[in-house]
Amino acid sequence: MSAVRWRLLRFVREVGLLLAVLLIVPLLSYVLLDPQAGFQALIASGAGISGVAVLPALALSLGSGVRWWLRYKRPRETLDCAGAIDSILASDTSYCLLLRTFGGDGQVLLPTHPRIGLWSPALTLEQVTARALSHHGIRTYTLVDAAVRHSPPGPVYLRSPDEGWQDHIAALAGKAAHIVLLLAPGREMRPSLAWEIELIRRRGLQHRVTIVFPPCGRKGRYDLSHVTARSNAERILEMLELSSVDVPAVAELMHRALAVRILKHEDHQRRMVHMLKVSSTVLTRRGIIGTKVYDGALALSLTAPAPATGRD
Structure with missing residues (x-):
């Protein structure tokens, strides 16, 4: 379900609940106050009470609609990557390159x-x-198809044709301070993402990578689509050929993972080796994973020493 359809459904449910409360509650109140009233009297009184409540219900529904309209962030026009990439690479400002599983754009919504x-x-x-990332002064860029002219606010979307996207990704990855791999629920890895992983490995950019998972469940229920994301993450870690990282052992730590940050440090023999920082959550019977949970996980990931920017 797209983000727009999901928000529309939430609005309809909100207004429907509001109307139900304003129209049904007066009727129930009348029944409780006068349980001996006959059916005809109940219908007549209920119609009168509901008739009085219609105008406030419509006014509140209209107010709710206006609130949703004002709160909804309008799509922005995407940028032509060919025209914008030179200025991005020439700037000294740190940025993040966001890589995503194909077909999962905007699929995960967090309250x-x-x-x-x-x-x-x-x-x-x-x-x-x-x-x-913006809280750390880092702007996020991601590529979309050349036909996509508008996108929701958040990352800066750069549109690129099919024949040029690999060159653009290669150029942006080389100078990115962070590279975030966003895994969509239930989506297998596509050849395009595999190519991007190989690019990262070949250039030795593993220490800039953070893998972000979809929510692992809600209200104590584990979501099986998270298993696919974990499988993709394990495959990605293996493809990146991380030194001194036991991928099967790390897999046990990713059962309820939200993010995995790859770091590089010097061991006691003065060798540069990789290590992983796994941010997970705990599922409770009442808990719902929202934006604050991810804010904490991503903040923990970003507090790791950031690599110096520059071409490799």
């Missing part, structure tokens, strides 16, 4: 305030990731 249910606005995982 900002899970406890208030329907009235909680939601952000896509792309938006949450870009926001977490």
Whole structure:
């Protein structure tokens, strides 16, 4: 389900609940106050009470609609990568390159305030990731198809044709301070992502990579689509050929992972080796994984020493 359809469904559910409360509660109150009233009297009184409640219900529904319209962040025009990439590479400002599983754009939506249910606005995982990086003064760039002219706010979307995307990714990856691999739920790795992983390995950029997972579940229930993401993450770690990292052992730590950060440090023999920083969560019977949970996981990941920018 797309982000727009999901938000529309939430709005319809919110207004429907509001109407139900305003139209049904007065009727139930009348029954409780006068349980001996006959059926005809109940219908007549209920119609009168509901008629009085219609105008406030419509006014509140209209107000709710206006609130949703004002709160919804409008799509922005994407940038032509060929025209923007030179200025991005020439700037001294740190940036992040966001790589995604093909076909999973905007699929993961996270509530900002899970406890208030329907009235909680939601952000896509792309938006949450870009926001977490922006707190550190880092702008996030990602590529989209050349036909995509508008995109939701969050990362800066650079449109690129099929014949030029590999050159653009290679140029952006070389100078990126961070490279985030965003895994969509239930999506297998595509050849395009495999090519990007090989590019990272070949250039020795593993220590700039953070793998971000979809939510592992909600209200104590483990989501099986997270298994696919874990499988992809294990495959990615193997393809990156990380020194001194036991991938099968790390796999046990990724059962409820939200993010995995790859680091590089010097061991006691003065050799440069890799290590992993896994950020996980705990599923509870009432808990829903929202934006704040990911904010904490991504902040923990980003507190690791950032590599120096520059071409490798």
